[in-house]
Amino acid sequence: MKELAYIIFTSILVNNYVLTKFLGICPFLGVSKKLDQATGMGVAVTFVMVLATLATYPINRFILSAFGLEYLQTIVFILVIAALVQLVEIILKKYIPALHASLGIYLPLITTNCAVLGVVKNNISDGYGFIESVASALGCGLGFLLAMVLFAGVRQRIETSKPPKCFEGVPITLVSAAIVSLSFYGFAGVIDSIFA
Amino acid sequence: MKAFENFAKGIIKENPVLVLLLGTCPTLAVTTSVSNAFGMGAAATAVLLGSNVAISALRKVIPDKVRIPSYIVIIAAFVTIVEMVMHAFVPGLYDALGVFLSLIVVNCIILGRAEMYASKNGVGASALDALGMGIGFTLALLAMSTIREVFGAGSWMGMSIPFVSEYTVPILKEAPGGFFVFGCLIALVNKFGSHKPKKEFTCEGCPSFGLCGGKCSVNDGGSGEESEAV
Numbered sequence: 001m002k003e004l005a006y007i008i009f010t011s012i013l014v015n016n017y018v019l020t021k022f023l024g025i026c027p028f029l030g031v032s033k034k035l036d037q038a039t040g041m042g043v044a045v046t047f048v049m050v051l052a053t054l055a056t057y058p059i060n061r062f063i064l065s066a067f068g069l070e071y072l073q074t075i076v077f078i079l080v081i082a083a084l085v086q087l088v089e090i091i092l093k094k095y096i097p098a099l100h101a102s103l104g105i106y107l108p109l110i111t112t113n114c115a116v117l118g119v120v121k122n123n124i125s126d127g128y129g130f131i132e133s134v135a136s137a138l139g140c141g142l143g144f145l146l147a148m149v150l151f152a153g154v155r156q157r158i159e160t161s162k163p164p165k166c167f168e169g170v171p172i173t174l175v176s177a178a179i180v181s182l183s184f185y186g187f188a189g190v191i192d193s194i195f196a
Numbered sequence: 197m198k199a200f201e202n203f204a205k206g207i208i209k210e211n212p213v214l215v216l217l218l219g220t221c222p223t224l225a226v227t228t229s230v231s232n233a234f235g236m237g238a239a240a241t242a243v244l245l246g247s248n249v250a251i252s253a254l255r256k257v258i259p260d261k262v263r264i265p266s267y268i269v270i271i272a273a274f275v276t277i278v279e280m281v282m283h284a285f286v287p288g289l290y291d292a293l294g295v296f297l298s299l300i301v302v303n304c305i306i307l308g309r310a311e312m313y314a315s316k317n318g319v320g321a322s323a324l325d326a327l328g329m330g331i332g333f334t335l336a337l338l339a340m341s342t343i344r345e346v347f348g349a350g351s352w353m354g355m356s357i358p359f360v361s362e363y364t365v366p367i368l369k370e371a372p373g374g375f376f377v378f379g380c381l382i383a384l385v386n387k388f389g390s391h392k393p394k395k396e397f398t399c400e401g402c403p404s405f406g407l408c409g410g411k412c413s414v415n416d417g418g419s420g421e422e423s424e425a426v
Contacts, residue, residue, distance in 0.1 A: 020371045024226035074298045075272040082265060114221050114302045121295050166387035174379030182372040
C-alpha cells in the first residue's frame, strides 16, 4: 500500500509529466486558456491513461513479451490506444451522453497525445507490475490535471498583463510555464522524506 | 529553383519548431545536451523522410476516411526501424533519448507534414519537404541545446569550455530552464526574425486536427485566420 501511495504521489508532484518530463506539452499550452477546458482535458487524459494501461499491460505481458515481440510495442500500443479511445467514445455516446458531452470532444485529441503513450511505455521500462502500472497511470493523469488547472489560473493573469512586445503570446506563456515548473521542482525532496 | 525553395522553406521560413511551433515535447526534453539534440534531430529526420515518401507514394491508395490511422501505422513502422538501428549501433544515444525515441510516433511535425504536405504532393517534392523540415528541426534543437549545454553545464558536445564551466547555471539543464530558454528563443525570433512565429498554439499543428476539427479548444478570435494562412 505504501509503495502504491509513493508511486502516485511521486508521479503527481516530483515526476510531473508536463512540468518535469515534458510529455503532453501541446495540450498543456494549447487547451489551458480557460479553466473549464483545462479541467475537461485533464480528466479525459487521466481516464484514457488508466484505460490504456489496463489494456496494454496484459497485451505486453501475455502476447508481446511471451513471444519475444517487444520491438513491436510502439506500433501495437499506438493502435490499441487509438482503437480504445474510439471504442470509449462510442460507448460513452450511447450509454452516458452527459459524460460524453463534457469529455467527448477531448477524446479524439488524446489518441496521439504523447503523455498517454509515454506513460504506457514508461511503466514497462520501469518494470512495474499490473497494480503499480495502474497506480502510476492514475498518478500521472492526476499530475497532468493539476498542472493544467494551475496553469489555467496563471494564463488568466497573463491575459491581463502587458509583457514586452516580442514576448507577447507564446514566449511569455513558456516563461511562465518555466516558473510553474520551478515550483514543482521544489517537491523533489519532500516526497522522499515523507516516505523514508 | 522551385525544388530548392521547397527544400529551404523548412529551414527558416517555416521552421517547424521556432515558427510553426510544432514538436514542442522533444524540443524541450532532449535539448539538455548537444549530442542528444543531434541524435533526436537525425532520428526524426530519418522517420520524416521515410514516412513522407511512403505516404506520398500511397496517397491515392489510402482511403480518405482511415487516413490518420494509416499514417500512424506507417510512421510507427519507420520509428520502430530507427529505434532498432539506433539500439544496435548507437546504444548510448538510444538510452539517453529513452522514451522520446518511440514518441517520435506522436510527434506533431511528422503527422503534420503527412497530413499537410505528403498526402497532396508527389514523392520527390515530399522527400525534399521532409529533408528541409528535418534539417530545420535539427538546427532548432541544436541552437537550443547549445544554449542549455554551454550555460548549464559549461561544455559543448561534452567538451568542457574553459572559463564558462566555472560559472554554470545548472537550472538551465533542468526542466524549468527548458521552458525558459524556449520562450526566450521564440521571443528572439519574434524580435529579429523576418518570419513571425505564430501568436498562439493553434489546432492545425496538432496531429489529431483531422479528427476533432479544432473543436477541442475553442480559441477566441485570431487563431482561426492564422491557421488558414499557413
